[in-house]
Amino acid sequence: MFENLINILRDFRNYFFPNRNPFGSKILATKDYYLLVYEKAKNEKFLEIDNFENLTGFSVNKSWLDELALHTQVVKKKTSINYQHGRVLYSLLRKYIQDQKINYIKILEIGTARGFSSICMSKAIIDSKIDGDISTIDIISNKNKIYWNCIDDHDGKKSRQELLNPWQKELKNIHFLTGPSSLILKKINCDRINFAFIDGMHNDFNVRKEFKFISLKQTKGDYIIFDDYSTDFPDIVRFINEIREDDVYDIKIISSAKDRSYALLQKKI
Ligand SMILES: C[S@@+](CC[C@H](N)C(=O)[O-])C[C@H]1O[C@@H](n2cnc3c(N)ncnc32)[C@H](O)[C@@H]1O
Structure with a gap:
């Protein structure tokens, strides 16, 4: 009860008084630092994700993904850089579109950050040669110029729209919504x-x-993907285990690292 009140107050604060500098008010690392981290991340191998791609029959172009990741995933942080969720989302979405034989897809994302996952999903729509739209929600505005803790900060503050400027084709399918999801x-x-x-x-x-909100708008075969099914996020693990008991979604867990797993939920009925 008390916890709910705290959450409601936080959401109202984020809506009416959003943090103007969510990633800090100055450049956090040198260009060389970001490039070094990038080189390390892009040369790592991820067997379980390779297998997942083989299973779906679809894989995203690696140099396209790496280039997007350099600008939207490579940041200065304590944990290692891991953008394998982009591969998972792309492959699963392509397979879903193929299996469902649809010509329009409606996608919702909570947590846009720098736009990496939205752009990956948009590429899956484009490569499948169908139409669709992605609504993506974040408390960080699309228009405010900020430092993003990424290599682009060395060109000055940018809005998300400016940061993603090289991905114009993908941007056309995306609606950016600002504020707390609730x-x-x-x-x-x-x-x-x-x-x-x-x-x-x-x-x-x-x-x-x-x-x-999402499950009420889904039918058999539709998907909800959760990032971070891991011990660092006990609420996610607890909640997914609760969903498992309801037996409405088939749940698969795949991992790209010991501490990074994704829960893929497919509606059964
Ligand atoms: C882990 S990041 C998302 C990463 C992104 N999906 C990607 O692949 O690059 C989480 C994001 O959720 C946003 N966020 C936090 N609380 C939120 C809320 N209540 N509603 C919507 N977004 C929120 C944060 O601002 C942050 O950008």
């Missing part, structure tokens, strides 16, 4: 969400609301 979801008016990626605030209060 308030923004209320404004989304659609009957169906074929595919969703939940990667925003990793707590019970938010994922529960997000899951409920």
Whole structure:
């Protein structure tokens, strides 16, 4: 009860008084630092993800993905850089589009950050040669010029729109919505969400609301993907184990590292 109140207050604060500098007010690392981290990350091998791609029959172009990751995933942080969720989302989405034989897809994402996952999903739509749209929600605005803790900071502050400028084709399918999901979801008016990626605030209060909103708009075969099914995020693990008991979604867990797993939920009925 008290925890819920704290969450509601935080969401209102994020809506009315968003943090102007979510990644800090200065450049956090040199260009060389970002490039060094990038070289290391792009040369790592991820067997389980390779196998997953083989299983789906689809894999995203590696140099395209690496280039996008350099600008939207390579940051200065304590944990290692891992952008394998881009491969998972791309392959699964391509397979879903093929299996469902659809010519329009509606996607929802919670947690845009620098736009990496949205751009990967948009590429899957484009490469499948169908139409679709992605609504992506974040408390970070699309228009404010900020430092993003990435290599682009060395060109000055940019808005997300400017950061993603090289991916114009992919941007055409994406609607960026600003604010906490608990308030923004209320404004989304659609009957169906074929595919969703939940990667925003990793707590019970938010994922529960997000899951409920999405699952009511899904039918057999549709997907919800959760990032970070791992011990670092106990609320996510607990919540997914609870969903497992309801037996409405088939749940597969795949991992790119010991501490980085993704939960793929496919609606059964
Ligand atoms: C892990 S990042 C998302 C990463 C992104 N999906 C990617 O692949 O690059 C989580 C994002 O969720 C956003 N966020 C945090 N709380 C949120 C909320 N209540 N509603 C929407 N977004 C939120 C944060 O600002 C952050 O950008």
